[in-house]
Amino acid sequence: MNYNLQGSSTRPxxxxxxxxxxxxxxxxxxxxxxxxxxxxDGIFGPMTQNAVMSFxxxxxxxxxxxxxxxxxxxxxxxxxxIPEIPERPExxxxxxxxxxxxxxxxxxxxxxxxxxNRWYLWAYDTKCSYSISKR
Numbered sequence: 001m002n003y004n005l006q007g008s009s010t011r012p013x014x015x016x017x018x019x020x021x022x023x024x025x026x027x028x029x030x031x032x033x034x035x036x037x038x039x040x041d042g043i044f045g046p047m048t049q050n051a052v053m054s055f056x057x058x059x060x061x062x063x064x065x066x067x068x069x070x071x072x073x074x075x076x077x078x079x080x081x082i083p084e085i086p087e088r089p090e091x092x093x094x095x096x097x098x099x100x101x102x103x104x105x106x107x108x109x110x111x112x113x114x115x116x117n118r119w120y121l122w123a124y125d126t127k128c129s130y131s132i133s134k135r
Contacts, residue, residue, distance in 0.1 A: 015066045019042055
């Protein structure tokens, strides 16, 4: 499985209640992979959420029904799309923000990091998990 997070910087995080073109893209990708979600209408409702969760389950991802960078990347890879490679900031102990969350989600998907009460914070536990993942 490819977890390089390509293309995640240009696509929004989607969840129940999201609407618009990005949701339609998500629905088209899921439908092209055979996931049943009803109409492609640009509305992230329960059927779309169920399709997302099935896709996440089938691909060994965290099953949360939210389409963030890791799920987008897995969808793009599964459908053969070649996304752009985003720039990533350098992270170190004390770093905070979306890049840290993205790293922690990736490490969780790889089953080498367990969420702590320090979401958003690059702390010692994230550093240890990241070091293990490079082996």
